[in-house]
Amino acid sequence: MVLALDVGNTNITCGVFADEELVASFRVTTKIPRTSDEYAIVLEELLEKNEIRAEEIEDAIICSVVPNIMHSLESALIKYFDIYPMVVEAGIKTGIRIVTPNPQQIGADRIADAVGAYELYGGPVIVIDFGTATTYDFVDAQGAFLGGVTAPGLRISAKALWEDAAKLPEVEIKKPDTVLGKETIHSMQSGLVYGQIGQTEYLIDQIRKETGIADAKVVVTGGLGRIISEGTAKVDIYDPNLTLKGINLVYKKQKRKIKK
Ligand SMILES: Nc1ncnc2c1ncn2[C@@H]1O[C@H](COP(=O)(O)OP(=O)(O)O)[C@@H](O)[C@H]1O
Ligand SMILES: CC(C)(COP(=O)(O)O)[C@@H](O)C(=O)NCCC(=O)O
Numbered sequence: 001m002v003l004a005l006d007v008g009n010t011n012i013t014c015g016v017f018a019d020e021e022l023v024a025s026f027r028v029t030t031k032i033p034r035t036s037d038e039y040a041i042v043l044e045e046l047l048e049k050n051e052i053r054a055e056e057i058e059d060a061i062i063c064s065v066v067p068n069i070m071h072s073l074e075s076a077l078i079k080y081f082d083i084y085p086m087v088v089e090a091g092i093k094t095g096i097r098i099v100t101p102n103p104q105q106i107g108a109d110r111i112a113d114a115v116g117a118y119e120l121y122g123g124p125v126i127v128i129d130f131g132t133a134t135t136y137d138f139v140d141a142q143g144a145f146l147g148g149v150t151a152p153g154l155r156i157s158a159k160a161l162w163e164d165a166a167k168l169p170e171v172e173i174k175k176p177d178t179v180l181g182k183e184t185i186h187s188m189q190s191g192l193v194y195g196q197i198g199q200t201e202y203l204i205d206q207i208r209k210e211t212g213i214a215d216a217k218v219v220v221t222g223g224l225g226r227i228i229s230e231g232t233a234k235v236d237i238y239d240p241n242l243t244l245k246g247i248n249l250v251y252k253k254q255k256r257k258i259k260k
């Protein structure tokens, strides 16, 4: 089995794949600083809870947008699992052609999302990831990554409200029944969720207009993607495991390349 690690700014999402099938997944907080020894304990314990023994993990691949935790995480895999993990980075074979002046700038998670969306659902596709940041990326029918949009994530926006405005409290991110609120919490939740839905619909329309591809499919992922997907008819597919699946696809392509 292969361990796929998606290191985001909020969570490290871990997936265990038996070939194409995701057999287990779990999440670990990114923000907590951990040593390689601590990572090993957390990973081993969570694998065990999912009835997977460490010895069953034959290989690993990491996709990270948080450079400063890479050393500890890689060391944990080397030291305790005897695995030198593959890393999703510039130069790796992905099947996606990046048509931007500086391809190495693009977050590895966006590449994994693009690979997952294109391979599993087909292009032209707009892939949206509601993570710490909200990212919108466009991949055409031939698998070319043409560009993207980066916006503040739902939690970032929410935190900005209650941290910067004295009278605004911390609120749960959920969709109220009506747009207009008669109380502080309701109106904040409305601004956050309906605001994000409106942004999403607007950007989908604009991307379709700008590219001239009116029928581009919309695929959504990310921790907060479900609540937005449920609020708009413009989302075709919500796949909470898209990034992990994309990472696993990259792993398989790279393995094939090494074998040749
Ligand atoms: N399964 C889930 N259900 C609801 N919210 C989630 C879930 N997973 C993550 N979240 C929330 O979504 C936000 C983004 O998480 P995530 O997609 O893991 O971001 P990142 O990839 O940037 O680490 C976080 O605020 C987190 O609390
Ligand atoms: C845009 C991101 C911060 C999103 O990260 P996430 O929300 O998944 O933690 C990440 O993909 C990143 O740091 N990208 C590098 C810059 C770019 O993609 O243009």
Ligand SMILES: [K+]
Binding pocket: 008, 109, 129, 131, 132, 222, 243
């Ligand atoms: K992400």
